[in-house]
Amino acid sequence: MDFEALKTAVQKGRRNDVTALVKTAIEEKVDVNDLLDRSMIPAMREIGDRFSRNEAYVPELLVAARAMQAGLTLLEPLIAESGREPRGKIAIGTVKGDLHDIGKNLVAIMLKGAGYHVIDLGVDCDIAKYDEAVKNGAQIVACSSLLTTTMPYMKEVVEHFRGTPVKVIIGGAPITQEYANEIGADGYSSDANGAAKLVDTFFA
Numbered sequence: 001m002d003f004e005a006l007k008t009a010v011q012k013g014r015r016n017d018v019t020a021l022v023k024t025a026i027e028e029k030v031d032v033n034d035l036l037d038r039s040m041i042p043a044m045r046e047i048g049d050r051f052s053r054n055e056a057y058v059p060e061l062l063v064a065a066r067a068m069q070a071g072l073t074l075l076e077p078l079i080a081e082s083g084r085e086p087r088g089k090i091a092i093g094t095v096k097g098d099l100h101d102i103g104k105n106l107v108a109i110m111l112k113g114a115g116y117h118v119i120d121l122g123v124d125c126d127i128a129k130y131d132e133a134v135k136n137g138a139q140i141v142a143c144s145s146l147l148t149t150t151m152p153y154m155k156e157v158v159e160h161f162r163g164t165p166v167k168v169i170i171g172g173a174p175i176t177q178e179y180a181n182e183i184g185a186d187g188y189s190s191d192a193n194g195a196a197k198l199v200d201t202f203f204a
């Protein structure tokens, strides 16, 4: 199995190549953990790091994410069979009143790429939706907001989970570390790769 070829195909967003390489790997009974840990997860980490350094841009991250997703979809049944334990369960959703989901989707894919079980709640999420996910085992609630008018809802979410073991992390274009501190959120990151690194700190 050529792990480098698969890694490059993910990074370049060559979805058909990723599909073909993963299918071959499955036929050759390559260990799913090797595929993820030696090739696909590092591929997403590296492109994420480049994105954080402004050396890669949203379209590149999106095509890489799509290629990664194509590979993960093929691997999903094997991951379940292999008994590979997800590193933790994260619920992610764009907050109530807000329909922007491109950034949220990128964060979700980076978290999946980093080995987490992600419950994607979609857009326009009220507290009841986050609550439901927590009842289903989510340890972290990740809120996204792109509108200054929907930012304050994050404060309500933070207050709702205060005093519980659930961590609430926030992000989105108008959000800053200062705002996260002000409303008492457990964490903030300005980009999708940073979001995965932030979540890692809770499971270290």
Ligand code: B12
Binding pocket: 058, 097, 098, 099, 100, 101, 102, 103, 104, 106, 107, 142, 143, 144, 145, 146, 147, 148, 149, 169, 170, 171, 172, 173, 188, 189, 190, 191, 192, 193, 194, 195
């Ligand atoms: C695309 C877009 C839309 C699309 C959304 C499509 C979709 N499926 O998402 C459409 C056309 C539907 C849309 C609609 C509207 N939009 Co709009 N939209 C944008 C635009 C151009 C890009 C947003 C985007 O996708 N950025 C790219 C992603 C990758 O970046 P990101 O979301 O910031 O995410 C990154 C980080 O923030 C972080 N992150 C994101 N979420 C999270 C979560 C966590 C937990 C963490 C840790 C990190 C994190 O990681 C991501 C990846 O690095 C912005 C302008 C801009 N430059 O931001 C306006 C913008 C956000 N929209 C705006 C407005 C006003 C609207 C509308 C109200 C317009 C209207 N009058 O109808 C509606 C609102 C609809 C609604 N109720 O939500 C304004 C908001 C202004 C404000 N002060 O609030 C903006 C800033 C444009 C502007 N300059 O006026 N919009």
